Each structure stands twice: as structure tokens, then as C-alpha cells.
Amino acid sequence: MELKPIDLSPPVITEAEVEAVSAVLRSGWLTHGPRTREFEEKFRALVGASHALAVSSGTAALHLALAAAGVGPGDEVVTTPLTFAATAEAILYQRATPVFADVDPVTGNLDPAAALKKITKKTKAVLPIHLGGYPADMAALGTLCSERGLFLVDDAAHAVETLCRGRRVGTIGDATCFSFYVNKNLTTGEGGMLVTPHADWARRAAVLRLHGMDRDAWDRYAAGGTPGYDIIEPGYKYNTTDIASALGLVQLTRIEEGYRRRLELRKAYDEALADLPGIELPPRPDAKSGDRHAWHLYAVRITGECPLGRDALAAGLRELGVATSVHYHPLHLMTLYRRDFGGREGQFPEAERLGRERLTLPFSAAYGPEVARDVAERMREVIERG
Ligand SMILES: Cc1ncc(COP(=O)(O)O)c(C=O)c1O
Structure with missing residues (x-):
């Protein structure tokens, strides 16, 4: 099907x-x-x-x-x-x-x-x-x-x-x-x-x-x-x-309504992804700090415990119809910044690690929690297939 x-x-x-x-x-x-x-x-x-x-x-x-x-x-x-x-x-x-x-x-x-x-x-x-x-x-x-x-x-x-x-x-x-x-x-x-x-x-x-x-x-x-x-x-x-x-x-x-819908989607993702190996959930600010995350993106980290690397997982998801993205491939490694501003590998280790490990999953106020569960199931399938 x-x-x-x-x-x-x-x-x-x-x-x-x-x-x-x-x-x-x-x-x-x-x-x-x-x-x-x-x-x-x-x-x-x-x-x-x-x-x-x-x-x-x-x-x-x-x-x-x-x-x-x-x-x-x-x-x-x-x-x-x-x-x-x-x-x-x-x-x-x-x-x-x-x-x-x-x-x-x-x-x-x-x-x-x-x-x-x-x-x-x-x-x-x-x-x-x-x-x-x-x-x-x-x-x-x-x-x-x-x-x-x-x-x-x-x-x-x-x-x-x-x-x-x-x-x-x-x-x-x-x-x-x-x-x-x-x-x-x-x-x-x-x-x-x-x-x-x-x-x-x-x-x-x-x-x-x-x-x-x-x-x-x-x-x-x-x-x-x-x-x-x-x-x-x-x-x-x-x-x-x-x-x-x-x-x-x-x-x-509809700003607040959209925000609430994305919060529900975020919760559904957190639950549905919790037992997948090597998928680290996005960080959340401490509620007491007064910080509020707008939840524009839902980006997980693919760690070494995942049997597949980030790019292989993204490719597998694409085959199953799931669009993903990377926010971001660090700018200093782009040709312009390497050529004109001395950008090089190893210069910003944390940005580079996140650039290698982050994967942004489908996320929008247009989606209900069932979409998160569906994406998580397709992720499980890609990971189990190896
Ligand atoms: C972090 C960030 N800055 C700036 C922009 C530029 O916005 P615009 O596409 O409206 O010019 C974007 C758009 O994608 C963005 O994600």
C-alpha cells in the first residue's frame, strides 16, 4: 500500500x-x-x-x-x-x-x-x-x-x-x-x-x-x-x-491556537519517539525560568546508539514518504565562508556536531498528534530495517 x-x-x-x-x-x-x-x-x-x-x-x-x-x-x-x-x-x-x-x-x-x-x-x-x-x-x-x-x-x-x-x-x-x-x-x-x-x-x-x-x-x-x-x-x-x-x-x-496545536504535536512526538534507540528528543527550557519555546521546529538528535546515521535515516524516511530537513548545515562550512572568511572543519565543534546529528521532523499546526505517531512508526520501520 x-x-x-x-x-x-x-x-x-x-x-x-x-x-x-x-x-x-x-x-x-x-x-x-x-x-x-x-x-x-x-x-x-x-x-x-x-x-x-x-x-x-x-x-x-x-x-x-x-x-x-x-x-x-x-x-x-x-x-x-x-x-x-x-x-x-x-x-x-x-x-x-x-x-x-x-x-x-x-x-x-x-x-x-x-x-x-x-x-x-x-x-x-x-x-x-x-x-x-x-x-x-x-x-x-x-x-x-x-x-x-x-x-x-x-x-x-x-x-x-x-x-x-x-x-x-x-x-x-x-x-x-x-x-x-x-x-x-x-x-x-x-x-x-x-x-x-x-x-x-x-x-x-x-x-x-x-x-x-x-x-x-x-x-x-x-x-x-x-x-x-x-x-x-x-x-x-x-x-x-x-x-x-x-x-x-x-x-x-490564530497565533495562540497554532501554538497550542504544535504543543500537542510536540507532546505526541515525545511520547511516540521515547523508545526509539538513539533518538534524542529536542531540549525544553525549564518551565520555571520564564523561557517559552515557540516550537517552530521539532528537531531530534540522532546519536551513536541509533543503528542508522542521520543521513541514512533521512533517506529511509524519504522512501516512506516523510519529508525531513536539517536546521542547519553550519554556514562557516559553506563555500562562500570557507573561501572568503577562512571557514574550516573543526572551527565550531558544537555547531558542527549538531549540524551532523540534528534531524527536523514534519511539524505544523496543520498536523494533529496522529501525524507524530505515524512519523514515529515509519521511523521505527526504517531503523528496524537497518
Ligand atoms: C533563521 C532564519 N533567519 C532568516 C530567515 C529569512 O527569512 P525570509 O525567508 O523571510 O527572508 C529565515 C527564513 O527561513 C530563517 O529561518
């Missing part, structure tokens, strides 16, 4: 999203406009941030955050190698240098002690991520930055629901960058949000978001608006659309 394929992270799109997007399509105003303003305001309120700017991607949010921080040529930004391309790439967009530091062996997040060792006179900012939704150690990184006059910018692509010691991600760093890419906990297809406590950063990012113009199209078009604008510096085309924002507004209303 053909097994039903299980995707990695399908989005949850309901009739409400279809209705909201259709209403924008019928309205005659498709780009950055009233729905985007509303989305910014509601997202800002959800997070508890001071300023929120909707942009075309999480990558754009990272780029604008670093530009607003004044990161430029010759500056260094300390970040994690265990991340997606965009985190370090945004540093390169500003002609600055990404300086990697190793990660915590359990959480996979930037290790503050390792980051500290990489600080030089050229360091301008520290850029952690909340890997898979697990809160980065923002308290230690915040102290490290404030004592040295560095900016703390966090990549919260996985972390809409994350709390660090009771504080919501988006209220801690100098800027926080969210992604609404299609696999994220809140999706607009493509999109992102930059939040910051600094009014001047928000103003500058708003100008850079749209060609360096002092006013956007909706400012000029809306009732009372005038058509003129000035260009005050070279900017980018990073604005989003009301189509995407309408989708985001509906997704926002």
Missing part, C-alpha cells in the same frame, strides 16, 4: 484567509496600504514592541535593522553559524564582516561565552537567532552588549511566540526581525517584520524600505495626502503588499 506523503511544514490556510485576500483584490489597492498599517499595529501590539515595520521578507528586516544600527564597511557582527543563509548574508549586504562564534551544545543557540571571545574593537553588533523557537540567552547577550556599547539585533524568524525569562521576543533587543515565509508559525507567503524600541531606527528603516523616499505611496494617496515626495538617501524595494498583510491579519488571530 502506498503511504500518504507527510510534508515538512504545511501552512494552515482557512476560508478566512481566502476571504481576506479576496477583499483586498476587490478593493483596487494591492500594495502597502491600509491593511499593512493595520497588520503593523496589531503585530506591534501582540509583541508589545514600540515600533513595527512590515517588509517583504525576514531577510529584508535583518538588512534594514543592521542598516539602521549603522553597521557598515569594516564593522564586525558576531553571529551563530547554526542558522539560515539570511542571517549572515544581511551582514554582508552592509559590507560588514560576519564573525561566527560557537553555539550552546544543548540548545544550538549562540553561546554568550563564545560570542564574548569574538568581540574586537571592530564589533558593532551581536546577532543571535532563537533556533527553532528556543529562546536565545538574551539576558547574557544583552549584558555583553550593553557593557561594551554594542547593539543586540535578534533574528526571530522562528520565534513569534518565544519568551526569554518572561519577556516577549521583540521587546528585548535593539531590533528584532521576524519572517513570515511560508513555513513559519505566522505566514504571509513571503514577508517579514522589523520591530524596535528606537524611534530613530524605525524612521530610518521606513525610509530605506522604499527607495529612500520620505513618504510612501499610501501616505501620498490616502485622503488628505499630497503626491510629492523627496528622496533622502539610496534605499531598497522592501515594502510589502496589502495582499500579504490581509493574510497576516487573519494568521495573527
Whole structure:
């Protein structure tokens, strides 16, 4: 019997999203406009941030955050190698240098002690991520930055629901960058949000978001608006659309529901995988710490006790229709970083070990607990077959 394929992270799109997007399509105003303003305001309120700017991607949010921080040529930004391309790439967009530091062996997040060792006179900012939704150690990184006059910018692509010691991600760093890419906990297809406590950063990012113009199209078009604008510096085309924002507004209303569903899925996985040999369950923060894991990813570790290595297990699962992924193959071992930044094997042992051992399993609010049990059964079959 053909097994039903299980995707990695399908989005949850309901009739409400279809209705909201259709209403924008019928309205005659498709780009950055009233729905985007509303989305910014509601997202800002959800997070508890001071300023929120909707942009075309999480990558754009990272780029604008670093530009607003004044990161430029010759500056260094300390970040994690265990991340997606965009985190370090945004540093390169500003002609600055990404300086990697190793990660915590359990959480996979930037290790503050390792980051500290990489600080030089050229360091301008520290850029952690909340890997898979697990809160980065923002308290230690915040102290490290404030004592040295560095900016703390966090990549919260996985972390809409994350709390660090009771504080919501988006209220801690100098800027926080969210992604609404299609696999994220809140999706607009493509999109992102930059939040910051600094009014001047928000103003500058708003100008850079749209060609360096002092006013956007909706400012000029809306009732009372005038058509003129000035260009005050070279900017980018990073604005989003009301189509995407309408989708985001509906997704926002289901954020907590999606989180609860993923918690149930996480529990079901923990139970179903418990007796599989060499499968180490994902770490969980201590509930008393005030840390909250957003559970964006469910990534197990394949240890030496598993009869199959990580890649063989992933290949076996693929044959049985189960999609998996690796978050992440460390960036310093990619050709670009080997060639231009001296990346080499053995440089960041913890990131490299996690890069070899982690396997991300199908995980989404679209899935009920039966999907976790089904994936675990197929894993058992692959392991028993050897
Ligand atoms: C950790 C991390 N940072 C940044 C990004 C970039 O986000 P986007 O795809 O919206 O540009 C992603 C997206 O996958 C991500 O996972």
C-alpha cells in the first residue's frame, strides 16, 4: 500500500484567509496600504514592541535593522553559524564582516561565552537567532552588549511566540526581525517584520524600505495626502503588499491556537519517539525560568546508539514518504565562508556536531498528534530495517 506523503511544514490556510485576500483584490489597492498599517499595529501590539515595520521578507528586516544600527564597511557582527543563509548574508549586504562564534551544545543557540571571545574593537553588533523557537540567552547577550556599547539585533524568524525569562521576543533587543515565509508559525507567503524600541531606527528603516523616499505611496494617496515626495538617501524595494498583510491579519488571530496545536504535536512526538534507540528528543527550557519555546521546529538528535546515521535515516524516511530537513548545515562550512572568511572543519565543534546529528521532523499546526505517531512508526520501520 502506498503511504500518504507527510510534508515538512504545511501552512494552515482557512476560508478566512481566502476571504481576506479576496477583499483586498476587490478593493483596487494591492500594495502597502491600509491593511499593512493595520497588520503593523496589531503585530506591534501582540509583541508589545514600540515600533513595527512590515517588509517583504525576514531577510529584508535583518538588512534594514543592521542598516539602521549603522553597521557598515569594516564593522564586525558576531553571529551563530547554526542558522539560515539570511542571517549572515544581511551582514554582508552592509559590507560588514560576519564573525561566527560557537553555539550552546544543548540548545544550538549562540553561546554568550563564545560570542564574548569574538568581540574586537571592530564589533558593532551581536546577532543571535532563537533556533527553532528556543529562546536565545538574551539576558547574557544583552549584558555583553550593553557593557561594551554594542547593539543586540535578534533574528526571530522562528520565534513569534518565544519568551526569554518572561519577556516577549521583540521587546528585548535593539531590533528584532521576524519572517513570515511560508513555513513559519505566522505566514504571509513571503514577508517579514522589523520591530524596535528606537524611534530613530524605525524612521530610518521606513525610509530605506522604499527607495529612500520620505513618504510612501499610501501616505501620498490616502485622503488628505499630497503626491510629492523627496528622496533622502539610496534605499531598497522592501515594502510589502496589502495582499500579504490581509493574510497576516487573519494568521495573527490564530497565533495562540497554532501554538497550542504544535504543543500537542510536540507532546505526541515525545511520547511516540521515547523508545526509539538513539533518538534524542529536542531540549525544553525549564518551565520555571520564564523561557517559552515557540516550537517552530521539532528537531531530534540522532546519536551513536541509533543503528542508522542521520543521513541514512533521512533517506529511509524519504522512501516512506516523510519529508525531513536539517536546521542547519553550519554556514562557516559553506563555500562562500570557507573561501572568503577562512571557514574550516573543526572551527565550531558544537555547531558542527549538531549540524551532523540534528534531524527536523514534519511539524505544523496543520498536523494533529496522529501525524507524530505515524512519523514515529515509519521511523521505527526504517531503523528496524537497518
Ligand atoms: C533563521 C532564519 N533567519 C532568516 C530567515 C529569512 O527569512 P525570509 O525567508 O523571510 O527572508 C529565515 C527564513 O527561513 C530563517 O529561518
